[in-house]
Amino acid sequence: MARYLFLLCFMLLTSLSFATEIYRSTDQYGNTVFSDKAPKNSSPVELPPINTTPATEVSDTPPRQSTKPTAVHSNRITIQSPANGAIIANGRIPTTVRAATKEAVDPSLRIAFELDGKTLSSSSSTQHTIPRLSRGPHRISVSLIDQNSKTLSKDAVDIMVYHPGN
Template sequence: MRVHCLYLLLLTALPAAAQIYRYTDAHGNTAYSDQPPAGVPGQAVELAPLNRIEAPRPLTPPGVEPEQTPPSNAPAYTTLELSGVPNGGVIRANNGTFNVEVSLQPPLHNEHRLRLLLDDQPYGLPGNLPSLQLVNIDRGEHRLAVQVLDGERVVQQSPTLTFTLQRVHRP
């Protein structure tokens, strides 16, 4: 059984070591193949090694220290809260659309984005604007918070607000 597994492994690695042949066909055209040409003199082609490029490092002007990120246990923002939504209150939006504002101190860092959490689920795409819109939200009680993201990593999250959305119901 082990011999069969070894044979299959070697067989699968065979195409990676395939040779390329160059030859001139009957019409005088240069052709390439992975099989040696039959009845025509062919020449094995030596391939150059693949290029490898290292990822560039960010450039920092001389004499300037790279920006240090705060330790993970220290909050990046001293103020992070939602406004425009009364905690424990009622919002009336007949079409279910309303805006919330994000109060943030210090201002949002360039690499950070804001994302809403509606009922503990991400809502919408992350953005860098402090005014966020919710669209066509169902009536009833909801929880709302905002997160500061660095890529996919959550840097900080605001306290969660609870509110009730009222919408007109027309039968």
Template sequence: MNKYTVTVILMVLAINSLAATKIYKYTDENGNVHYTDKKPSEDAKEAQLKSPNIVESTPIESRPRWQKSDNTEQLSQFSFEGFAISSPQAGESIWGAGGNITVSVNLDKKLQPNYRVKFYLDGISHGKVKSNSQLIADVERGEHQIYAQVIDAFSRKVIKTSEPVTFYVKQHSKK
């Protein structure tokens, strides 16, 4: 046997012997009651102790109460049927924006605290926001495609993806 096994066995035996220890009760010359695990005198009596109150703890729920569960009723409640890009609109030409485009989505329901909206411009992610709009900087002129997703921030699951919208950024040419 290795030294760890021997140590564990000795600890278990020591704990068992402590659990079996008797408790004695005696009264001193001043009338004070004392309790001890060593018999102080022959007139000390073994204390009759009640068994301790044991209360079973309730298990802790591992996920926040507001977090989405596998319940199909809750899934349908937060399905975001009206989730779509509202700005820019399909086929829209944006002039003189200086490369800054504000994109937004329509949401038919309020986002849950753990949900985020993630925008993708030309397939590239542009962060996760708690609101339904975001400013995207340095958008070059030309044709672009944007779509958005509602994502559960805890599980990183995609809840809903919008249809892509194609729009155009145009700039006046210098003469």
């Protein structure tokens, strides 16, 4: 019985500590100070209500199935060089990016090379030479794109570029 009484008293005391006022004051250095004790020249702070979001309802309906058949493309493209995490010691000289596909590339498809999200080339070639890279981190990506501009496969690598003497 004593345990329950102790537990009840503990819960009441802790719940009262959450209902205390918060006070704002300025210290001797001009800094704003917030406290649960009211120092001289302090004012109580009005806190806004806690922001809550209601839970969303989950429906039991299955997702709709697509009625039109879609073509399946198993061809995958990957970047062969430079490797992910590579360090390019001299970004002032041309850097060649080489890609490879799992299967022969269909003539209706094109390969797009990008540097930091900007398209460098879009053709049937599996390699592209970047004339100069600025120093710092870069992301190189290559995509296999169909005639409807849909990306069928994509690969990316992150590299770090330095310049001599920097």
